[in-house]
Amino acid sequence: MDVAKAFGSVLRIERKRAGLTQEQLALICGYQRNYMSLLERGVHQPTLKTIFDLAGALHCDPVDMVAQVARMMSQS
Amino acid sequence: MDVAKAFGSVLRIERKRAGLTQEQLALICGYQRNYMSLLERGVHQPTLKTIFDLAGALHCDPVDMVAQVARMMSQS
DNA sequence: TTGTAGACTAACGTCGACA
């Protein structure tokens, strides 16, 4: 499994868990709504700073998000 | 503390722990030696894929590296 | 051995618009 696609899946899961739309999440963490779509579909690779920003907006641990990505990649 | 600088410190620590030079690390993970220098000094921001590549080359857990970054940022 | 420099290509991330 690709790193970007794994992160996209994790991001989507965490966003839904937070009960937010892409637009709301984008507003909170100061990114474009468009870009949230690109990330969730694994089109773009996030930088480390982006990961921390997103996790902060989602009130979840960036370390845990990366752990989910690692788990997802070791599976398929 | 800046995200990039925190990651740079962690990278340097883990590289020394592995007993590698910047050049050796660069060779293993397929990046430029020059770029290792930029990362360690916090000049450049790594992408998620880069983090996994570096961790793989250093035989350490990418999740643990991010955890160290998070710890480092919460301190100063 | 590492830092730095410049010039370059590829990718990140913005912005407005439309299905």
Next chain:
DNA sequence: CTGTCGACGTTAGTCTACA
């Protein structure tokens, strides 16, 4: 609400070379 498109500025990452 989300995907997509195009155009754009900024930064990630390459490559060569020198202190």
